[in-house]
Amino acid sequence: MTDTGGLLDVLLAGGRRADRLTHVRHLPARQGRTADWPAWSDPDLVVGYRALGVDRPWVHQAEAAEAAWSGRHTVLSTSTGSGKSLAFWLPSLSAVRAQAAARSLDPGRIESVTRRGSVLYLCPTKALAADQRHALDRLLDAAHLRDVRVSTCDGDTALEERRWVQEHADVVLSNPDFLHFALLPQHRRWARLLGSLRYVVLDECHAFRGVFGAHVAAVLRRLRRVAAVYGAEPVFLLASATTAEPAASAGRLIGVPAEEVVSVADDASPAGRKTVALWQPAEVPPAEGPWSGLLPEDDPWALPLDEPPVDVDRDGGVGQDGGVGQDGPAPDGRPDGAPTHDVAPAPGPDAGSVGPTREGSGPLGTGEDLVAEDPDRPRRSATAEVADLLADLTAAGARTLAFTRSRRAAESVATVTREHLREVDPGLAGAVAAYRGGYLPEERRALEEAIRTGRLRALATTNALELGVDISGLDAVVIAGWPGTRVSLWQQAGRAGRAGADGLVVLVAREDPLDTFLVHHPEAALDAPVEATVFDPGNPYVLAPHLCAAAAETPIRAEELDLFGPATRELLDVLVARGALRRRPSGWYWTHAEQAARLTDLRGTGGDPVRVVESVTGRLLGTVDAAAADSTVHEGAVYVHQGATYVVGELHLDDGVALVDRRDVDFGTWARWVTSTEIRSTTAERRWGPVTWGFGAVDVTTQVLGFQRKRIPGMEVLGSETLDLPARTLPTTAVWWTAPVEVLERAGITVETAPGALHAAEHASIGLLPLLATCDRWDLGGVSTALHADTEQATVFVHDAYPGGAGFAERGYALGATWLRATREAIATCPCRSGCPACVQSPKCGNGNNPLEKAAAVRLLDAVLAHAPAD
Secondary structure: OOOHHHHHHHHHHHHOOHHHEEEEEEEOOEOOOEOOOOOOOOHHHHHHHHHOOOOOOEHHHHHHHHHHHOOOEEEEEOOOOOOHHHHHHHHHHHHHHHHHHHHHHOOOOOOOOOOOOEEEEEOOOHHHHHHHHHHHHHHHHHOOOOOOOEEEOOOOOOHHHHHHHHHHOOEEEEOHHHHHHHHOOOHHHHHHHHHOEEEEEEOOHHHOOHHHHHHHHHHHHHHHHHHHHOOOOOEEEEEEOOOEOHHHHHHHHHOOOHHHEEEEOOOOOOEOOEEEEEEOOOEOOOOOOOOOOOOOOOOOOOOOOOOOOOOEEOOOOOOOEEOOOOOOOOOOOOOOOOOHHHOOOOOOOOOOOOOOEEEOOOOOOOOOOOOOOOOOOOEOOHHHHHHHHHHHHHHOOOOEEEEOOOHHHHHHHHHHHHHHHHHHOHHHHHHEEEEOOOEOHHHHHHHHHHHHHOOOOEEEEOHHHOOOOOOOOOOEEEEEOOOOOHHHHHHHHOOOOOOOOOEEEEEEOOOOHHHHHHHHOHHHHHHOOOOEOOOOOOOHHHHHHHHHHHHHHOOEOHHHHHHHOOOHHHHHHHHHHOOOOEEEOOEEEOOOOOOHHHHOOOOOOOOOOEEEEEOOOOOEEEEEOHHHHHHHOOOOOEEEEOOEEEEEEEEEOOOOEEEEEEOOOOEEEEEEEEEEEEEEEEEEEEEEOOEEEEEEEEEEEEEEEEEEEEEOOOOOEEEEEEOOOOOEEEEEEEEEEEEOHHHHHHOOOOOOOHHHHHHHHHHHHHHHHHHOOOOOHHHEEEEEEOOOOOOOOEEEEEEEOOOOOOOHHHHHHHOHHHHHHHHHHHHHOOOOOOOOOOOOOOOOOOOOOOOOOHHHHHHHHHHHHOOOOOO
16 A cells, blocks of 8 residues: 555544644655666675666665775765665675685685675664665575675674674674674684684664763774784774765764765665655543543653664673663664653653753754643643554554654554454454564564564554565554654654655644643754764773773774874873773783673673563563563562563562563553652862852663552552662763752742742753763763752752763863853754753653743743853
8 A cells, every 4th residue: 555645644544633733844756766786786686686676776875886986984874764775785795705605716826705795684674684684684595695605793792603603604793892892802803804804894873872882882993903903904884874974974983084974875775755754643522631542641651762772782792681671772872862861750740840850852943832731631642643643554554663762652652552453353453563672583584574564553653663684565653752863863764655655644743841842843843954973082081991992902002093093192091090901111001801792792781681470481572671581570560561461479679680471451550659869979069159050970860669559541540659669870970050049049049830840940051961972862861950958049050961970971071151151152052932842852852842931941041140250
């Protein structure tokens, strides 16, 4: 089915839902432009591609492949489904076969070819690596090639198979985590692969951003350095979503100047007409209550974005999967997401408006007037609305993905959609499933294959399927709530109408001011440019442990310092002074017994995932991230897996196991907790008259105290219980400033408006700090309170969202006046009336962007800046 106009009519239900459609945008179709196969292309590979239906490459594929074949680092930044994989497999596989053929013809004459060439493919998730392995196998089968040896190697790979890969594989598919924890520390075992490395492929490289991106950048520099020890200088081929400044981002990632990277961004693939609909759920009739029909969206512990899937390696060991509780970078790698502690819990139903307010990510929009919402007229939840739309699309024969913002929402949408379909056609209910992080790898592969082949018509998914897993032929994508960035929006939208077919995309607003703003101001979502991939490879908090790891791999020589950046020598001196490294005339050495790579975790996951095990059978159902276990698999919690409900009987945190029993229940469980921020030590402090600026170590502590049972769908409270669980503390660094009573009074800030003014200033300052510190907004968290226990004054905190800190808050402290002036200007010059995503609203505010006082925030910042020193 490709008639997107017809599908939109289906959703409008004969006009009954017309008032929910706020905007329709038709993106025109695009004709494909092809090129000849490059003259150097391996003829058997060309035969294989043609057998798979690729008669000629698209122009961008040929252009990128030519650049790569000529030995230039290349980044291809085109839309979802534009065939980026051909651009890197054609030159790399052609090179492998050419070298192999050269050796076999006359090994004595060809002195430059000392061994068979190899290729290393790296991507953010195991799911994507498995998908690429499947595609490669199809290509090689179609080409009737048996001389290219392909293997996947990650934390799930058995030791015996790993040895075969070390000795024989031509193409190895893996991830940066495996490089960090296993391959580079044991590089002597991988000497054959490293010494013959011709190409390194980095797929979905826009996912490597924020602190995660800085970690990956360090790993890639270590890879280049170790490969050079074995005589290899590989060419890097990068594939990215459409993103700003792809060459600059790619160069920063691999450690070369941007001018040394060829950027190919002119998409020549065909595209069908795409219809983008912005949708706001209907108001709920008073008799129904705000949560009629589905689970609420105020689930405080539903992870906001699923980000790098749990299919990642923590230590390179067999089966040691880790993850950040989100399943698909964005994160923002933090491919569209953030650590769980970066996103503050939303307040409970009895929370007041004067307590601390928290936020975790960034504003979007153009600054138009916010559409006023009547708080007494709640709207249906986006998940309830999406379940209705997904059922209608499935019944109409469409193949659809529904993207949700949490794992619980994915399960809820799939369950309610199946219930709707049973009323229409019981046979259709089995055509809908959920897909999320925490599933076992084999379950996820089966679901990917089922939607790919059409056995499933619809998946309700987290952003796990945002990345390049090959799922084509979809008619529609429904997105439950703003996904956080425009890059993510267009990545998810790109799943609809792939392979040149028409597609329908529906963005359904959550009951949140940010979403409300966007669906009524389409230019903010659809016309603004996509974001750049932001990360700082020179961040000393990230780089220091990688320098230790590099020294452990092979001593660092003076001539290698430029590889890691201009501040490397100074940082090495600090590491020597602290006893981490030893300086010798020949270089810097790691002399400790423990493995240096264990000093850092690329993804900041906070521990191994908790396994969810059925107590009667011993069957492993899935995993839950360590940081979220207390709130999701505590004793008495309801755990949902593909529509089946289980009740947790026991949670053993020390063993990382939750034991569950299969039970059909008509209720869900919601955790209740308390969060606090404590200043542990003040590293630096300065005064602006009555205003105090501080920087130091803080503890951001959250403790689950109990939970409520609520009947579904009516949400009546059935009971509550207390829990005895340990507090979870994020030790990190923060910058803070205080506003004593006299400053508040000078600004005309009352007791009633103080929380909203501080909260708005906090949001805007978090949004502005990435302009001064090379970070991503998802690398930051914040707290504002009208009275803090440690400062005894109104205080705004901005903290690094990573254990131990990452240097961003310190940068904010150093540039306090500049930072705060930029914050003030961003709010004051925004043309909106009462606050919008371009100034004080946040897409991941733990308090639902409430309270916010835009005008009071400007007055507050003016009063604080009146005491700032002159520049």
